[in-house]
Amino acid sequence: MTKLSDDLKRMLTSLAYQDAGEFLSTRDKMKALGITAKPNDAGSSPALKMVSKPASDRIAFISDGRGRGAPLDYAIDTCLRLGARIDLLIHSADDKTEITALEDRIRSTGLYCQTIQLSEEPVGDILNYIHNQPSIVSIVAMPDDAAAKRIVEEMIPGHSGHIDVPLVLLGDRSSPRPSKQSAA
Incomplete structure (x- = not known):
């Protein structure tokens, strides 16, 4: 019976920590776990600045001027649902x-809407953009966009098969569909 009681106590404690993890600040979580911050040594890196409110969420829209149909509609609808803003990566x-x-x-x-002009090497610029924008929710582009x-062919395989944000590829309704040929 005591074994069952100990197991129940452990389960309830873990549920309490899970609940606390959703609502407590990092400092309060560490305090609850019994982890105290060590004083900074002279050789250690400076403390990171805590931001009280995160920047607004962003949807990145990669375009070469095309995509006013379904891709842009999807990005706009997502922004309206999330209260986000759009960054045009041109x-x-x-x-x-x-x-x-x-x-x-x-x-x-x-x-x-913020327009960002990419250089002649857009993949590197997009990688820097993802790294420097922690509030980015997703990237929207057309599958036939260069x-x-x-990104799909080089950047994702070069980064262990993933990037830090979802990449949504949508075809444009207004663009002509390529004709499919049978293998016969």
């Missing part, structure tokens, strides 16, 4: 009217 866009049309479509929904293809 690459290889010669026609500024297409970019302006994307920005106007986003702003017409009342969302904040930068998105390179």
Whole structure:
């Protein structure tokens, strides 16, 4: 009977710690676990600055000016559901009217839009963007977008088969579908 009682106590304690883990700050969690912070040594790295409120969530939309159909609609709907904003990651866009049309479509929904022009090496820029934006929720792109293809073919396999955020690939309704050929 005491074995069962000890098991029940352990289970209840673990449930209490799980509940506390969802609502307590990191400092309070460490205190509850009995872990105390060690004083900083002169050679240790400086303490990280705690941010009281995280930056607003972001959806990154990778485009070369295309994608005003389903991909942009998906990004806008996701932002409206999450209360997020859109960052347009633009690459290889010669026609500024297409970019302006994307920005106007986003702003017409009342969302904040930031346009970021990528360099000639967009994959490295996108990797830096993901690393420097902890509030990014997902990346949306078209499957036939050159930068998105390179992310899938090069960046993901080069990083243990994953990136830190979901990559959503959606075909554009307005783009013509390639004809499928049979293998016969």
